[in-house]
Amino acid sequence: MPIMDGLDLTRRALAINPGMKVILVSSHNDFEYVREGIKLGVVDYILKHTLEPEELLEIVRKCKETLEEERRMRSRLNGADREKAALLRKRYEGELKLHLIQRTERLPAGEYPAWLDDAYIALHIKLNRISAIEEQHGYLYKSVLLEQFADALYAEVPEGIAVQTAENELFFLMPGPKDNSGPQAGPPMAERLRGLKGLLELDGGTSVTFGYAEGRGADEIRAVFVRSQEASDRGFFEGSGIFAYDASAAIRREGKHLPTMYQTAAAAGDERVGELLEEWRADWSQGGRSPIALKEEASRVLSLMFKRHVDPYALVDCFDRLFKTETLDEQCETLKLSIAELRKARLESFDAQGTGHPIDKALDYIRAHYLETLTLQQVADFVHVSKNYFSILFKKVTGQNFIDYVITLRIQKAKELLAGTELKVYEVAEQSGFNDVKYFSKLFKKMTGHSPVDYREWHPHRTTGGGTLKGESAP
Incomplete structure (x- = not known):
């Protein structure tokens, strides 16, 4: 060995990997050499001229057993650490939930991570395509997805805190970006958020919208939660994406009010109603009002048009679909479809107690085919009722959504x-x-x-x- 001897190699190797097991095989029968090797922590010292293959193999086996036992010990210790970390995380989640619903004025001292005293990011995550998720997988699947998202976020940002704040929304607090000039510099925040968004969408097989805001200090958490939510609301006007909080975008303004426009032209035909809806959509296309307020206006128009003329269950179902819309364009399209469906529903009225009710026929069909791939459209076609009206009837009779x-x-x-x-x-x-x-x-x-x-x-x-x-x- 021209550059270093076996002891020098051992010192350098153990400095890199202290868990390594070293067996010295040497021609030196020198007590000082052996003692130095033992001081370094070598497992055994074998003289070449007395070496037997079986002896070396036995020593290697013992090294392997030692390494496996040390790995098991580390695993047990890591398991205990993970359990302790999970309990601590649950406590953080509980305290954050209470704080967000204003059950506590502020987070108790010592009941939150120290990094919240510094800069942090508040991330508001919204599931997209909610109606399709519910129709295909059922109501509970959203909760399953959000739990899956929380696990994925914790895997990437173990120190973060995630809580579900609505049936299709997740709130995540994470440390702010590190100084990009030092050796521990992290990726820019925009790049990091793109990575997290891509990870969640790949893991869940669905689309999400991110809204985020920066905060500093635990006392800002409730305010920064609202700001991150307002940032995610921009997706209603601009589509799915990643949106930073912009104070100017949160400014509210006066604009066209759909119920007033409809009442002014109440006697107008379908074509004029469509024109009014397009004027209203164009006025709000750049924002300036909360999505919930615009959805309430659309629902108010349906109520004005149909509350005395259709089954209340049908009207409520249309309200539900309007409130689940995720963009302004989708909302306007849903309103148009709802108007057409409610007019048609007057002609497709059934007595739920009468003989030959389509839901009785549908239930027999479902019980015969529920182990197969089964869709709402398929069953609605079987009983010769439009898909949306069948959905309304089904929930009215059974008390459950179809899926x-x-x-x-x-x-x-x-x-x-x-x-x-x-x-x-x-x-x-x-x-x-x-x-x-x-x-x-x-x-x-x-x-x-x-x-x-x-x-x-x-x-x-x-x-x-x-x-x-x-x-x-x-x-």
């Missing part, structure tokens, strides 16, 4: 399979009508309070015995 009713049947089937068969969880998911076992497991736990594995192990009706789940009683 939630189907999911309830599938979860009941999954319970039967888990309790009465030895099928694997992914097989239970497939045979219950779920294509994604991860989604099935999360949804099953949300609806039953127990994971599929726990339900199978402890369900009181299993013939192999078992305990009783919390919330259930033994027969």
Whole structure:
């Protein structure tokens, strides 16, 4: 070894990786050399002229066992650290929720991360395509997605705090950007947020809108929450994207009011109503009013037109769809469709108690096909009713949305399979009508309070015995 001897190599290698196991194989039968090697922490010292292959192999095996035991020990210690960090995070989340709903005037001293005393970013995340998500996966899926998003954010920013603030919204606090001049410099904030947005959209298979604002100090949290929400509202006018808080964009102004415009031209025909709606849309296309206020105006027009002429359930369903619109253009289009549908609904009126009601026929069809791919449109076509009016009728008669009713049947089937068969969880998911076992497991736990594995192990009706789940009683 022309540059360094074995001891020098050992010193340098252990400085780089202190967990390394070193075996010295040497021709030197020198006590001082051996002692120096032991001081450095070598595992063993073997003389070449007495070396036997079996002896070396045994020493290597012992090194391997030692390394594995150390890895297990680190894993146990890391597990304890993770558990402690998870408990601390839950406390932070709880305190933040109470603070945001104004149950506490300020965060208690010592009950929040120290980085909140410095600059931080407040990120308001909105799920997009809500109606499509609910129609395809059911109401609970939004909550599953937001929990998945929180996990993904924590994986990228472990020190952050995430709380769900609405059925389709997540609020995330994270440390502000580091000084970009030092060795620990991070990427620019815009680049970092683009990365987080892309990560969530890839992980959840859906689109999200980001609004963010900068804050400093825990006392600013409620104010910065409002600012981040106002920033995300810009997506209503500009489409999905990443929006920084802009004080000038938050300024409210006076403009055209759709109910007043409609009442002024109440006797006008459909063509004139369409023209009024376009004037109103153009006036607000650059913002200047909150999305919720514009949705209330659109709903008010529907009420003026139809409240005395259609089934209230149909009108309420149209209100619901208007409030779920995510852009001004989408809202105007939904309002036009709602007007046409409510006019048609006068002709498609059914007595819910009468014989031959389309929902009775639909329920029979659903029970026969719920394990297959089943859509609202498919069932509406089967009973010869328009899709949206069928949705209204279905909820009125059953008390549930169509997809939630189907999911309830599938979860009941999954319970039967888990309790009465030895099928694997992914097989239970497939045979219950779920294509994604991860989604099935999360949804099953949300609806039953127990994971599929726990339900199978402890369900009181299993013939192999078992305990009783919390919330259930033994027969």
